[in-house]
Amino acid sequence: MNSNKENESKLLVLPYIKGISEKIERICSPLNIKLIFHSSTTLRKLLVHVKQATPMEKKKGVVYSIPCMNCNSVYVGETGRNLEKQLKEHQYAVNRMDNENGISVHAWKKSHRVNWDESRVLKMIPNYFHRRLTEALIIQSSNTTSNLDKASSSTLRRLRSCKNSSVN
């Protein structure tokens, strides 16, 4: 009788998902369901693919970096918009020699070229304060993020006051 019942145990094949598979296993073991997990993470691959449908440059609310082609300086910034739009704005600033834009100031003062192709999203952070704080932490923790001269001090000042206001 007992052995008969054991033979009735059902077999279930699932993709392995860390954290979730363990829970499913715990639920299923008293129910006499035998689980087999794929080593290939089919479901996760599928989910990652869905995520990549929108490229990082089009994601809104990001902390990004734009390196210089001629020195170690890296401009770190944040935007509620996407990197693609932000890059266009920076490029426009450089083209019109905008002296309020850190990248433009660096490029023109030092006759350096901006490495637009190597600019990238460092982090996706939809929340405004988290984004500003992350930007500040990256700038402060890195020796090479000089944030291109003038922009450096203004960015840090802006962030410090932002930090203070969130504490108070």
Ligand SMILES: [Zn+2]
């Ligand atoms: Zn440079």
